[in-house]
Amino acid sequence: MATRVDLDGNLIKPMTICMIGAGGFIGSHLCEKLMAETPHTVLAVDVYNDKIKHLLDPPPPEQQGGRHPWDGRIQFHRLNIKNDSRLEGLIKMSDLTINLAAICTPADYNTRPLDTIYSNFIDALPVVKYCSENGKRLIHFSTCEVYGKTIGFFLSKDHPLRQDPMFYVLKEDASPCIFGPIEKQRWSYACAKQLVERLIYAEGAENGLEFTIVRPFNWIGPRMDFIPGIDGPNEGVPRVLACFSNNLLRGEPLKLVDGGQSQRTFVYIKDAVEAVLLMIENPNRANGQIFNVGNPNNEVTIKQLAEMMTQVYSKVSGEQPLEQPTIDISSKQFYGDGYDDSDKRIPDMTIINRQLGWHPKTPLWDLLETTLTYQHRTYAESIKRALAKTVASS
Numbered sequence: 001m002a003t004r005v006d007l008d009g010n011l012i013k014p015m016t017i018c019m020i021g022a023g024g025f026i027g028s029h030l031c032e033k034l035m036a037e038t039p040h041t042v043l044a045v046d047v048y049n050d051k052i053k054h055l056l057d058p059p060p061p062e063q064q065g066g067r068h069p070w071d072g073r074i075q076f077h078r079l080n081i082k083n084d085s086r087l088e089g090l091i092k093m094s095d096l097t098i099n100l101a102a103i104c105t106p107a108d109y110n111t112r113p114l115d116t117i118y119s120n121f122i123d124a125l126p127v128v129k130y131c132s133e134n135g136k137r138l139i140h141f142s143t144c145e146v147y148g149k150t151i152g153f154f155l156s157k158d159h160p161l162r163q164d165p166m167f168y169v170l171k172e173d174a175s176p177c178i179f180g181p182i183e184k185q186r187w188s189y190a191c192a193k194q195l196v197e198r199l200i201y202a203e204g205a206e207n208g209l210e211f212t213i214v215r216p217f218n219w220i221g222p223r224m225d226f227i228p229g230i231d232g233p234n235e236g237v238p239r240v241l242a243c244f245s246n247n248l249l250r251g252e253p254l255k256l257v258d259g260g261q262s263q264r265t266f267v268y269i270k271d272a273v274e275a276v277l278l279m280i281e282n283p284n285r286a287n288g289q290i291f292n293v294g295n296p297n298n299e300v301t302i303k304q305l306a307e308m309m310t311q312v313y314s315k316v317s318g319e320q321p322l323e324q325p326t327i328d329i330s331s332k333q334f335y336g337d338g339y340d341d342s343d344k345r346i347p348d349m350t351i352i353n354r355q356l357g358w359h360p361k362t363p364l365w366d367l368l369e370t371t372l373t374y375q376h377r378t379y380a381e382s383i384k385r386a387l388a389k390t391v392a393s394s
Contacts, residue, residue, distance in 0.1 A: 004038065006282045007357065014039040017280070018090045020081060020127060021100030023048045025224045026141070026216075030098070030273045031055055035070035037277070042074045043090050046101075049076050050231075051223050082123050091130045096280065098139045099127050103189070105225070107237035110185040110338030121192035128196070132203045137210040137287070139279055142197050144170070144217040144294065144345050145190040148178040153343045171348040172215070172290040185338035197290070204288060212279050212286045217294025217347045221269030221367065222374035230382050237334075240264075244306060245375045248313040249383045253327040257334045260303030260326070263344040267295035268362035268370075278356040285355045292347035295360035298367075299346060312368045317376050 004012040017034070021027050023046030031052050034040050044052060055074050081087050081101055091097050103112070103119040124140070131138040152159075152167035161167050169175075177194055179187040203209035225242035226232025227249065237243065247254045275293045279286040300308065303326070310325045331339040352358050 004281070007278070007285060008282075012038075012281050014041070015095040015280075016041045016043065016093060018043045018045060018094035018097045019100065020045045020087075020097065021102070021141075022046050022076075023051055024100060025051070025221075026219060026269070026273070027100050028052045028223055029221070029269045030276055031074060033273050033277055034280075035068075035074060038281075040073070040280075043094060044074055044076045045079060045081070045087070045090060046076075047078060047080050049078070052076070081127065087126060088130045088134075091127070091136055092134050094136060096137045096139065097127065097131050098141075098276075098280075099124060100141050101127075102141070102143075102193075104143065105237065105239055106186065106189075106339075107335055109187070109189045111336050113185040113188040113338075116188045117192045119192075120189055121195055124196045125199070128200055128203060128209075131211075132207050132209045135208075137212075137283060138200065139212045139214065139276070139286075140196065140200055141214045141216065142193045142290075143190065144215050144292070144347065145342070146177050146194040146197060146215065147175055147342070147345070148187065148190055149180070149342045150344050151176070151178070153178075165346075168344045169296075169346050169348050170292065172292055172351055175348075180340040183338065184340035186335070186340045210283065210287045212288075213290040214276065214279070215290065215292050215347075216267075216272065217292060217345055218264050218266045219269050219272045219293070220266050221371050222378075224269070224371070227375075227379050227383070229386060230379055240302060240305070241371065244309050245313075245372065245379075248309065248317075248372070249375065249379050250387065251319075251322065253322060253324055254306040254310065255329045255334060256303055256306060256326050257329060257331050258341075259328050260306060261301055262341055263299060263301050263346075264305070265294050265296055265299045265346055266305070266364055266367065267293065267298065267360050268367035271295070271360040271362050275352065275356065275358045278358055282356060289351065289355055291352045291355075292349060293352065293358075294345075294347035294349075295362075295364075296346050296349065297360070298364040299344075300364065308365065309368055309372065312365065313372050313376070316369065316373045317380070 022044035028051035147170045150168040152162045155162050200211050220241045225238035227246050228236045244254050310321045314321050
């Protein structure tokens, strides 16, 4: 592997990374990148390893003499950070801890608010504590949801200031965090994440913790979430990309919550993990920073996203779209009581551009085509068998 240097021309030394939540969507892509492009070692911590199994299983003997180029550089540790005393030992063994662990599906925020708060706040406390006490660097994954609603949301819809970027573009060091009332339990996730951010920042200010906080803005791509009834619970409700993928794979109309008028920006997972690798390997530029990581050029309403996904899926599957490709459903029907939402989420990119020189590259159509090609190849036959079995049993 070629010698690697950071953005300031300094030699990058191999490091050991304790990655909590390595078996998830983001963790699996980050593990792949670290194994393919760096000499670093990963202690992969999770309760499941399905999405990184291809990195852990030995290759067939005829391939590369039965060895991976990363042999010995990724080790899986099956443990639940809620109650496992081994966690501190793994953090002590590492140069850097990356915490990806979270409940991050909106359907759970108002139906399982206790689990959401415990998972995203209480369970993060020992990670922060062990890093601070042992002098270990921490990259903590937060969420763009900490911003809550935009200032512009509170202006009338025809107010000219609603179009002023100052009222809707979200800046790490300037934008307020505006949540709904307590009875809107959807904000339990954002509130828990914000409190951990404040704890980490305070540990840095008072105890010298070296930290970086990441605020992802809708990272999407292959292996995101699950398909209900195939590799996830029948009654499970994943995030929007997997929800729409599930409808398309089953030949069902896509459900637009409250008409799909909320606006979002989407960034390709491969672009996003490039940003994380820059944070890992440039601590002098990343420590003490909070980074938005998103693609402001890929903004659409959820309704527009549904229309694009319908067109893309027709292209990759060869199947004609339904005559009625979408249906409207209320947020109460879809998510239950206590749901609320932000109107727009557009990241300001000034800080990450200045500190790390990172820019997202992949247009929305291209990342949807890559993702839906993966979804169709991975799930289409399993869903056909499941549907046929249901028809036969009835």
